[in-house]
Amino acid sequence: MAAVYDLSTGRVSIGRILSRAFGAITGNPGVTLSIALLFGALPQAGFTYLQRVLVRSDRIGPLNTATIVAAVLSAAFVGIVLALVVQGGLVRATMAEMEGDHASFGQCVASGFSRILPMLGIGILVSIGLCVGLLLLVVPGIIFYLMYTVAVPVTVVERRGVIASMSRSGDLTKGARGIIFALMLIVWAVTIGTGLLSGVGSTAIVGMDGMTPAAREWLAFAVDVVATTLVTVFSSAIPTALYVELREWKEGPITDTLSEIFA
Numbered sequence: 001m002a003a004v005y006d007l008s009t010g011r012v013s014i015g016r017i018l019s020r021a022f023g024a025i026t027g028n029p030g031v032t033l034s035i036a037l038l039f040g041a042l043p044q045a046g047f048t049y050l051q052r053v054l055v056r057s058d059r060i061g062p063l064n065t066a067t068i069v070a071a072v073l074s075a076a077f078v079g080i081v082l083a084l085v086v087q088g089g090l091v092r093a094t095m096a097e098m099e100g101d102h103a104s105f106g107q108c109v110a111s112g113f114s115r116i117l118p119m120l121g122i123g124i125l126v127s128i129g130l131c132v133g134l135l136l137l138v139v140p141g142i143i144f145y146l147m148y149t150v151a152v153p154v155t156v157v158e159r160r161g162v163i164a165s166m167s168r169s170g171d172l173t174k175g176a177r178g179i180i181f182a183l184m185l186i187v188w189a190v191t192i193g194t195g196l197l198s199g200v201g202s203t204a205i206v207g208m209d210g211m212t213p214a215a216r217e218w219l220a221f222a223v224d225v226v227a228t229t230l231v232t233v234f235s236s237a238i239p240t241a242l243y244v245e246l247r248e249w250k251e252g253p254i255t256d257t258l259s260e261i262f263a
Contacts, residue, residue: 011179012249014182014183017183017245021238021241023097024093024096024241028096028103031103031104032094032233033233035086035089035233036090037229039086039109040082040086041229041232045221045224045228080120080123081116084116084120085112086112086232087112087119088108088112088152089109089111089112090108090112090236091111091152091153091156091240092107095157115155122148125162126144126145129141143177145184146180147166148166149169149239150239150242152239153243172247176249190231190235198226198228205220
């Protein structure tokens with residue numbers, strides 16, 4: 001296995017987690033970036049474009065309103081499903097790279113689709129708990145979120161159900177939530193920073209001279225898609241790298257091979 005458990009440190013390392021994540025991305029960029037692009041960035045960009053078109057439309061009547069709402073809700077549901085495929089697929093890709101192997105595009109997508117229901121259940125429960133916790137003076141919500149940071153990798157790798165995966169995540173993160181919070185701050189900073197840069201770039205492109213309006217819009221669209229792809233692949237690889245780090249910290253090296261894990 002590519003990842004090595006360092007007994008000498010006795011603690012979780014943010015640097016090692018980031019190294020694992022970037023190693024997984026750069027080790028198999030074709031698969032990781034393709035999954036993030038095809039199932040994450042492009043559908044999200046398409047959904048945003050759909051909303052923009054509907055907002056600009058001046059021919060929305062009472063009859064069309066229901067149709068538009070149905071279309072938006074359907075697109076949102078499809079977007080959620082595809083986002084789960086991205087998460088599950090990138091868990092497979094990241095685990096493979098950490099074992100010194102390469103997972104194929106088909107294998108990663110299959111892993112994502114096979115765990116959609118438990119990932120959806122985890123997402124719903126974590127979202128509800130987070131909202132309730134944030135209403136209770138914020139801190140409980142943050143703690144709740146940190147507890148279940150690795151629930152998705154758990155359900156994909158260990159094939160556990162929703163409640164079992166969340167319980168396992170709570171056990172793995174215990175004693176390391178301060179470090180996990182710092183790691184999440186880094187992830188949020190990268191996400192927000194990339195979004196701001198993308199927004200500035202898109203705004204600058206829209207104001208450029210010497211290009212047709214259509215060309216400017218397509219170029220701005222491309223910038224948004226690239227930024228979303230990079231953020232998606234990074235933010236999806238981090239939880240898996242964290243999961244491996246926590247398992248090795250508490251249980252020693254992961255001895256299961258991919259063939260056993262994803263049999």
